[in-house]
Amino acid sequence: MQKYEGHSQVLIKPKSTEEVSKIMAYCYKERIAVVPQGGNTGLVGGSTPVYDEVILSTEGMKEVRHFDEVSGILTTDGGAILESLSNYLAPKGYMMPLDLGAKGSCHIAGNVSTNAGGLRLLRYGSLHGTVLGIEAVLADEKGTVLSVGMPGGRGGALRKDNTGYDLKQLFIGAEGTLGVITGVSIMTPRLPTAVNVAVLCVPDFVGVQRVFKETRIALGEILSAFEFWDQEGLDLVLHHTGQKAPFEGTPEGGKAFYVLVETSGSNKDHDDEKLGTLLEKLLEEEIVSDGVLAQDETQVASLWSLRESLPEAAGKLGKVYKYDLSMPVKDMYSLVEEARVRFESQGLIQDGSIKTTVGYGHIGDGNLHINIVANKWDERVEKAIEPWIYGATAARNGSISAEHGLGLMKAPYLAYSKSDESIDVMQAVRKLFDPRGILSPFVLSSFLDDPGHSLKPVFSLLFRYKFLPVPKA
Numbered sequence: 001m002q003k004y005e006g007h008s009q010v011l012i013k014p015k016s017t018e019e020v021s022k023i024m025a026y027c028y029k030e031r032i033a034v035v036p037q038g039g040n041t042g043l044v045g046g047s048t049p050v051y052d053e054v055i056l057s058t059e060g061m062k063e064v065r066h067f068d069e070v071s072g073i074l075t076t077d078g079g080a081i082l083e084s085l086s087n088y089l090a091p092k093g094y095m096m097p098l099d100l101g102a103k104g105s106c107h108i109a110g111n112v113s114t115n116a117g118g119l120r121l122l123r124y125g126s127l128h129g130t131v132l133g134i135e136a137v138l139a140d141e142k143g144t145v146l147s148v149g150m151p152g153g154r155g156g157a158l159r160k161d162n163t164g165y166d167l168k169q170l171f172i173g174a175e176g177t178l179g180v181i182t183g184v185s186i187m188t189p190r191l192p193t194a195v196n197v198a199v200l201c202v203p204d205f206v207g208v209q210r211v212f213k214e215t216r217i218a219l220g221e222i223l224s225a226f227e228f229w230d231q232e233g234l235d236l237v238l239h240h241t242g243q244k245a246p247f248e249g250t251p252e253g254g255k256a257f258y259v260l261v262e263t264s265g266s267n268k269d270h271d272d273e274k275l276g277t278l279l280e281k282l283l284e285e286e287i288v289s290d291g292v293l294a295q296d297e298t299q300v301a302s303l304w305s306l307r308e309s310l311p312e313a314a315g316k317l318g319k320v321y322k323y324d325l326s327m328p329v330k331d332m333y334s335l336v337e338e339a340r341v342r343f344e345s346q347g348l349i350q351d352g353s354i355k356t357t358v359g360y361g362h363i364g365d366g367n368l369h370i371n372i373v374a375n376k377w378d379e380r381v382e383k384a385i386e387p388w389i390y391g392a393t394a395a396r397n398g399s400i401s402a403e404h405g406l407g408l409m410k411a412p413y414l415a416y417s418k419s420d421e422s423i424d425v426m427q428a429v430r431k432l433f434d435p436r437g438i439l440s441p442f443v444l445s446s447f448l449d450d451p452g453h454s455l456k457p458v459f460s461l462l463f464r465y466k467f468l469p470v471p472k473a
Helices: 017-030 082-092 108-113 205-222 231-241 268-284 297-308 310-317 329-345 379-385 388-395 407-416 420-433
Strands: 034-037 054-057 064-068 073-077 131-137 145-148 180-187 194-202 223-230 257-265 290-293 319-326 354-362 367-374
Touching: 017 034, 017 054, 017 131, 017 180, 034 180, 064 082, 073 082, 082 108, 108 180, 194 205, 194 268, 194 297, 205 223, 205 257, 205 268, 205 329, 223 231, 223 297, 231 257, 231 297, 231 310, 231 354, 257 268, 257 297, 268 290, 310 319, 310 354, 310 367, 319 379, 319 388, 329 354, 329 367, 329 379, 329 388, 367 379, 379 388, 388 407, 407 420
Parallel strands: 034 054
Antiparallel strands: 064 073, 073 180, 131 145, 131 180, 194 257, 194 290, 223 257, 223 354, 319 367, 354 367
16 A cells, blocks of 8 residues: 555564574563564555564565375465465465465465455355464563464364364464464365356446345355456556456446456366356346356456456556455445545545545455545545544444454554454453563554553664563563
8 A cells, every 4th residue: 555664673584483483582581572574465554563663574484384185285384475375286286265466475374364365265265264273483481382283283284173272263363463473284175177257247236236146046166256346446447457348338327337257166068057057147137238258268367357457556546545344245335335425525536636436345255345546645535534434334234354454554443343342352362472562562452552551652762672661561
């Protein structure tokens, strides 16, 4: 987003879990704040040092440790890049269970720390289900290495292990506040041998929901992705990329919605027949007004680019305020429409402060992405968006963060999605794992509002490695 700028003077790049352990033990002893950092692809500032925290990068830890070709269980260092893992698995007939736009840069530990969702969560589920084990270094006097469900340990790399608390789940989505993830064991699915992609033109958002319902009924187990975007999004991508529109002519009323359906299976004839029958029904019943089916891998990539190019296209147009939200599918697009009305009523569209508002996302898991493209970073624009957008999401029984985490951006607004009781328990868990509050102190549920464990927002300028002024635990 180019919204957050770090101010750290120290960057550490350990090459092993043992080195991370020594670093964390030293930082605990000296009360030095640490911010774990992976591929630096996050959108909410979760890996950005606010003041002078030490950056602990996992960039030097990127080796595959083990792969079981029978079970499909992959064990890897936390700094391994998602795309590199996909490339490692492909010749063996396997694939990673998640796929992100930032796959060429993001690290698997960062994916796990933010519980990243991505494009195919509909088919393969979340990381809470696919991650089998985690190795993490804790912020204590020993730099304790906690290994849960990892090969070589007790109860390692098992799909079934019902012996007490499932501790690894605490680290999934914790955004680096409970420990530094240095290793991951994950279940990988077989690589499909037959992939189909179709893009459909749908008159309205009610139609998008109907298409999703019919698609799930008709395609069942082979449905691997169901994405949508609006007319504003398509126009933005076509302008940025120079691509030809997938459909001829102009939609009725000048606007429509677009749906990408992907199937992944092992029998091409079977999958082709299922998808073909579905498309015929949707066209005959006028649920969709048009559709295009990819005929080869080049066309598959071209159709996917209409969806995956949206964030980049928005960034080329201006400064982008990005919001990652989840809510019941029926309410998703009404939030985009409400946002446009709000911005217009405040004169932000008329004076050019906001160029466009785009809505797109993952219908299969109720994940809406809103990209608000502004002329520049503007306090007036930001005040029009926040905290209104979080309140509007809460009013729809939604979450203010679907897959990107809270980071610095959303930490102050946690109460829109979590009760006081939930926040209290989160704080208690965090204190248990990080009693001195040295790990990403301004991320997630900040200690700043806790008088018994506060971290002051101004650090001493008298020390080169600026120690945290917190009371002894």
